[in-house]
Structure formats: structure tokens, C-alpha cells
Amino acid sequence: MVKGKHFYIRRTHRYLGVLLGIQFLLWTISGLYFSWTNIDEIHGDFEHRHPPQLAPSFNLISPSAVINQLPQKADSINEVQVISMLQKPFYAIRYSVGNTLYTILADAQTGIIRQPVNKDEALKIAAESFAGIPAVLSINYITSVSKNDEYREKPLPAWKISFQNRANTHVYVSSLTGKVETLRNNKWRTFDLLWMFHTMDYNGRDNINNWVLRAFSIFGIVTVVSGFALFFVSSKWLRKKKTIMPGT
Secondary structure, three states: OOOOHHHHHHHHHHHHHHHHHHHHHHHHHHHHHHHHOOHHHHHOHHHEOOOOOOOOOOOOOOHHHHHOOOOOOOOEEEEEEEEEEOOEEEEEEEEEEOOEEEEEEEEOOOOOEEOOOOHHHHHHHHHHOEOOOOEEEEEEEEOOOOOOOOOOOOOOOEEEEEEEOOOOOEEEEEOOOOOEEEEEOHHHHHHHHHHHHHHOOOOOOOOOOOHHHHHHHHHHHHHHHHHHHHHHHOOHHHHHHHHOOOOO
């Protein structure tokens, strides 16, 4: 039995429909989550308590006094920031030597370059910046992360402080600057998982030019086109018109 062209179109449309249907469902679920959730809660803003600002009464020395005593002779100064760490002013200076970028922390009143933030200081900074007083579950020093880690694309090394609360919150403190870089909670982790399904970037999340997404976009077009083709080749009106054509 010779199979008509509509048989192959129908088979192509059916299998592509199943394949794309799963991804369309994931796109819909993730889109609903994005539109129905508060982005401030995902960022952990409701858990982030901002410490008091620095008082203007502090007498700060010139940043050049710190730059003149850098451990290496800088080829360029990339950034100079005044930051508050445990309610004291510090200079965070980023500079380059060749292709290597360095960051140092110095007392903004004395100009003394200090060592990176230690474990006890990181714990105090995290507690000062976190709303409420939950128990601390753990504190870890991290020097590297994977592309799928919740702290990806953030300054390293850093301290990861885990609190015991319903949101399972982690506070990340840069050991080089003492700044709270980010908070991660369960809502953010759900968002991150759904964002991965949405962009189809299963490696780093944010690359929307990946080949998986491109392939599914092409499959989507093929599915739509095959659906239209199936409609026309299966149309009773077209078959009826064909049978009554003169000379048939």
C-alpha cells in the first residue's frame, strides 16, 4: 500500500509536536512563575538589612597615600571605592599589573593595607546585613565555583554564610572587600532553575544564543508549517474540488 504525502507530514507533525510540547509547557510554566513572583523577593531584598551609613565626621586620607604603597607597581588604577565595613571606612582599590587584576582593602583613616576579611569578620558582616537573627548553619571559604553555581560570575574568593531559616538563605561576602555581594534563597533557586529551562542554556543560564534554543526555534517553525500543510492536504474541501475538476 502506497502511503500518501499527508501520512509523512502527519508523522513529522506528531513527533515534533510531542517534542516541542514538552518545551512549550516548560516555557509556559516558567513564564507564569516570572510574571507572578516579586523580583525583590527573588533577589532577597526583604532579607537584606542595610547597615547605617558612614558618618561625615570621619577624617579620610587621600587614596594616593594607599596607592603609593601598593604591593606591586600598578600599570593602571581601575577603581577606588569608599566602603563601610563593620561601620568603619575602608578603601577598596582595584588595579592592574599587566593582565592581572588585583584588589586590596585599606583603612581609609590610616592608609594601612589590611589582610583579606577573615572568618569571624565575614560572619559579623553577614549578621549585620541580614534581617532577623536566625542561627548560623555553616560558614565556608570558596575560591572557585562552577558555571551552574548560585554564586557564579561574582567576585572570588568569598565567604558563604548559611543561615537556618525557612528560605534557606546563603549570604556571600567578598573576602577582598568585605562587601555583601549577594543573597541566595529558595525563591531565587526556583527562579534560576526555571530560567535555565526558559533560555535552554543548561550550562551557564544566560546565553540565549545557544544551539539548543536555536534548534528548537527551527523545529517550532517546521511544526507550524507542517501543521498548515497537513490541514491543506487533508482538507475535504480541496479533495472534493479536485474530484470535480473537468477531465478527471
